[in-house]
Amino acid sequence: MAWDEWEQLKTQAAGRQSDQMQLNRVPDEGGGGGGGSYGDLRASESDLAKIGSNAFTLFNRLWDEARVAGPSSSKAADDxxxxxxxxxxxxAHVAKRWDEQLGSxxxxxxxxxxxxxxxKKIHKDDEHYITGQLSSIATLDSGFDERVGEPGAKNKIYGDNEKDEKDKD
Known part of the structure; x- marks a missing residue:
């Protein structure tokens, strides 16, 4: 392929791309705010346990299986x-780097x-703390449900304010 032909193909490709603009993202759903549903980061205890368990398994397998080549490589290097x-x-350099990387x-x-x-422990503690705080608010809020009279009306327990005002004059 000649240089001129390559330049011509590049120009044609650029022309086709400018006719069809495409954004590399997911289209918005509905109104503002990026859609009708909000995503929350969710991680259940079982998810965290699986990740931790797999990491621990890999840690042990690396010790048992990946370091097998180290001693024989070092012995061969010395020989x-x-x-x-x-x-x-x-x-010897490769064996040393292997051990360093394996350790990392x-x-x-x-x-x-x-x-x-x-x-997992921190989030469990956070959950207990938040639950306790919310239940305290619910307990406090329930005290305001014991109203005397209609909502918005003055509480008669505190006296008749209009009568008190007339007595002062």
Whole structure:
């Protein structure tokens, strides 16, 4: 393909794209605010438990299965160095980096597992706190339901304000 032909094809493609503008997003549903339903971040305890459990399983499998190559690679690297091969230093470097990266990955799995456990506990405590606060408000609000008389009317317990005003004059 010649350069001129390539430029011509690019110009034609750009012309076709400008005729059909497309936005890469989901269209709005209904009025303002992005739609009729609001999304909440929901994570059940079982979801968090699964994530934490999988992270813990991966943590253990990495220890059992991924570090198998480490000792044999290090031994092979030492053997190659003793025999005068420069490949031994390269293999030793790879083995060292493998162990470092494996440790980082295991730390990340441990962090995820622990974080899910802590998150589950924190949110459970938050839920208990919010429930307690709301029930306190409901208890306080129920005290206002014991009205004397019609809503909006002055409470007769406090006396007749109009009569008190006339007595003052």
């Amino acid at each position: 190659l160095k003793r025999q005068g091969f420069e490949l031994g230093a390269g293999l 990955l295991r730390d990340a799995c441990s962090h995820i597992s622990n974080h899910m456990r802590v998150t």
